[in-house]
Amino acid sequence: ATSERSPDPAPLTADRVAVGTAHRDQAAAVRAALAGLGVHDVTVDTANRLQGREYDVTVVLHPLSGRPDATAFHLETGRLCVLTSRHRHACIVVCREGVGGLLDDYPSTEPVQLGTLVKFPDGWEANHAVLAHLAEHRVAWRP
Template structure:
């Protein structure tokens, strides 16, 4: 039954074929969404055969609307309610065409940790990263360069140990919602990964350590969720060669924008060297301007530059 107006939420995550199914319901459309996150994907073989066409089913709902109706008004929301000012300095690299700032006032959000008592060098290094993240909102841990398996055992060890040490220091937060210091619930701490294999092995290790409440999931499943502290397994960590999946800027954007207080990125020194090399050749399609691989390459470089003041090399 036709209606007066059609409102589509998460419009950047809806593909154009889904939009086509409901577009005739109303003459007026309002599409709402976040253009920095993961684009829709298709399980069919060779979906790129339609690239460049005005009705390409792999375009986002917003993309197909603007492609066929370029005069459509676009309204940009200039603030972020989830991210504070510290987080915006990195997150803005995902939105080069959108100037925005944090809705929360500076220094309104605070993360407090009890003093460290560990003695071993690796544990002291991780506690230093926790202290930096609590103060600055970010920490970027770089393990030594090494080509590794998708489920890197050393990186898993670091993440599990990091969570143990975080919880062992009685983390408390204060924010615009409450000026009282409140203990962080374990369900408010999350680990974001790129692969189900990484998720499954981390889940097993955390469960074995009695940390069943800690959230572990892929970027696809974490999209739209919010936590106090986020640990992000960098998509390029230990990768020998870049590819479209790991270079997807939307995946990195999701991993680095789920937190309210602090985000700790864990990767390897080779991630930076990978992006200093020559970008891979990519296919071109008539009538289709974006190049997701090269766009992702540029975004990843910009993010590493923004994280440079927070980088800690193991």
């Protein structure tokens, strides 16, 4: 595959593709699955380790996919930003159904003062904004 927008089209090779995850165990599972398919040159790592690097195409596991709850770690704005900004041409976000509802069910751990407008964590807002943006590009998985 080549990019039709590149001034000097070059083939897309495995070393220009990355998979981003929130956890090391997720990255290890993806690496093992790719190795089982004979794919060894795709970079698979966590958001923290992908920071500062750039790839032509990235596949991102949404930080809340597979989670029963929305913790501060998974809602951290920087993590979501890094995962969705490492690509030059395409970013594919893999997300399970129900993450929007999980966000809505996320209880704030900050004390609420009567008569004060509640401000949700930035990560909450960022995740909702990303999901809303991606909704128009959503492709449902069908086994």
